[in-house]
Amino acid sequence: MSRLWTMDEIAAATGGRLAGGPFASVGGFSIDTRSLKPGDVFVALTGERNDGHAYVEAALSAGAVAAIIAEDKLPGLAMAGRYLIVDEPLAALYRLAAASRARSAARIAAVTGSVGKTGTKEALRSVLAPSGPTHAALASFNNHIGVPLTLSSMPATSTYGVFEIGMNHAGEITPLTQLVRPHVAIVTTVEAAHLEYFSSVEEIAEAKAEIFAGLEPGGAALINRDNAFHDVLAQRASARGARVILFGEHPAADVRLVDVRDGADGSLVTASVLGTQMTYRIGMPGRHVVQNSLAVLGAVSVLGGDLALAGVAYARLRAPRGRGECLTFALPQGGSFMLIDESYNANPASMAAAFAVLGASRPGAGGRRIAILGDMLELGAAAKDLHEALASPLLAAQVDLVFTAGPLMEALHHHLPSANRGGHASSAADIEAAVIALPRAGDVIMVKGSNGSRVAAIVAAFKTRYALAGQDNGADKA
Ligand SMILES: Nc1ncnc2c1ncn2[C@@H]1O[C@H](COP(=O)(O)OP(=O)(O)O)[C@@H](O)[C@H]1O
Ligand SMILES: [Mg+2]
Structure with a gap:
């Protein structure tokens, strides 16, 4: 188990106070005792139906290093526990995530869009890995809990970090991208998906554009030139001072599809990636996977990864379960x-x-x-x-x-x-x-x-x- 944090570091980052101990070093985080691994820190979150504080004892006996708990829940818990006592565990998790980002020298990508976020995140993880240690969540951890959990779990030694950011409502992406502070932000596409909380697809485009609010100075926005909303996205990105990079089949794209042979088992693609022409094979079928690969390779280039190694890695890509x-x-x-x-x-x-x-x-x-x-x-x-x-x-x-x-x-x-x-x-x-x-x-x-x-x-x-x-x-x- 690699060392992620010490409990002293977590206490310092969150402003909490330790009780009990001694504390082993921390390997990860868990919010659910059913998936908790020994060496994890258990974060007791209070949801609509469940209160994580009810599972603190179970977490500690399953091998949790400590439980992050709320001060006002302390009277209901056993006296002898290994605790980090904070004002509010979710807020503490955000402070820890911010500290993780602050200590990291990793080059960071954030991915949003109506479809293709997880697939693009997985592709980025696979094709960046040959260039250096790459951190990304194992699942589609893209919400107000998943993003700070993923960021808190990023090893200090990561060279690259990849974050999926999703939303159901306007305003949800802004705090998450400001936490992640990406060097590259990708909007895969804007479509009629999750329309329930929006009155138009334009509104969805505006909400997706929030991802640019967290870009690091000099950061890049990767925008789908073939999508109807490329203009509004590019405007919002420019207004944030971002370098706009367009990807797609359109002749004006900066990462441009030059040629593609679709097969039943995969595609053979030639693309011009910011002026570098490359040919690569993708080991899973679908023109949408080809489209996403243009964003991915654009991001690899901007992040300073090795494009040739990324192209080779694309041949080994596997469709995730349930997604093709x-x-x-x-x-x-x-x-x-x-x-x-x-x-x-x-x-x-x-x-x-x-x-x-x-x-x-x-x-x-x-x-x-x-x-x-x-x-x-x-x-x-x-x-x-x-x-x-x-x-x-x-x-x-x-x-x-x-x-x-x-x-x-x-x-x-x-x-x-x-x-x-x-x-x-x-x-x-x-x-x-x-x-x-x-x-x-x-x-x-x-x-x-x-x-x-x-x-x-x-x-x-x-x-x-x-x-x-x-x-x-x-x-x-x-
Ligand atoms: N660019 C795209 N255009 C259309 N469909 C796509 C695209 N990228 C992925 N998909 C399809 O959308 C579905 C969801 O993909 P996923 O990567 O899990 O998206 P998300 O994380 O945004 O929900 C899958 O069936 C996938 O094949
Ligand atoms: Mg997803």
Whole structure:
């Protein structure tokens, strides 16, 4: 376990007072005893439903170095504990995160956008790592708790740090980017996603532009030139004194797509990265992954990483679980079929991107392209229209059969030509039996929906029913 902090350092950074001890050195942080590892510091956060102070004893006996607790909760806790007593644990975590940033010499990237944040963060982590120790959260830790946790967990020796920053409401990104103080801020794209708390996509663009508020002096803003909102983003970035770098297919892009060969297993890309022409292979399919790679390589260049090593690392990139992972299953009667697991997340932009991948896939002889779709959530009043509108990219991708689940997807079901209608049910659970029996040799099946639509259970059911023959995104094939 590498040493991250001593408790004395954490006490100094947070202004808290230590009680109990002795204290071992700190390896990480945890806010949940179920995932706590020995050597972590437990931060007792008070949420709407749960109060972390109820789990302090469990955390300490599971091997927590100490618990960060609120002064006013002290009377309810055992006398003999290893505590850092503070005014308010979340506020203390922010002070620690700020101290972590202040002690770091790392070059920092922050990523926001309507879709592609986690994928871009993961790509940055993978392609920066050959240039030096790179810190990034393991999961999609992008909110008011995840960001300070990730920053507090950054080793002092990191050369690079990568942070995902998300939001549901205007104003949420500003304090997080001001904590992270990135040298590079990426806005992957601005789309109709999480429309619930916004009255227009323009408002979303303005909220995403908040990420520039935290840029270090002389920092760079990486903006998608192919997105309709590039102008407003560039204006907001310039107003903050940022160096604006445009990425995309557009001829005016500073990181520009020169040529791309899309394959079923990945893409071969030639790009001009701030004047350096390079050709690289991406080990997972999708034009959206290519688009994100332009931002990633622009960031690598600005951060001083090795572009050639980054290009090589792209060939080894794997799709994260639920975000395009390709699974091959054997059929009992012989032959196999492929399942593309997109069950983690869905909105109109990522649906279209995923259908394009399905369209580029090559079913075997007699095989079909099949989509099993759950509701896209958090779209507000436009939801019905946005679901219906999926018919056209589905047909463009030559998808043979579409199965739909959920009240919103019913609109799409009725909107499809009858030849393409596989079936509809009111929930993922209700369509599971029908789709599980479906596969024939050569089929390519995609499962996609918002996490809350529970289509992940359908993927799990495929895994239970059929033998996994391969787990491959084709990285070594294209
Ligand atoms: N630039 C993009 N345009 C459209 N869809 C994308 C893009 N980047 C990623 N996606 C798709 O969006 C979904 C969510 O990706 P993820 O990286 O988890 O985004 P986020 O962290 O922003 O929620 C995945 O299905 C992914 O394939
Ligand atoms: Mg994410």
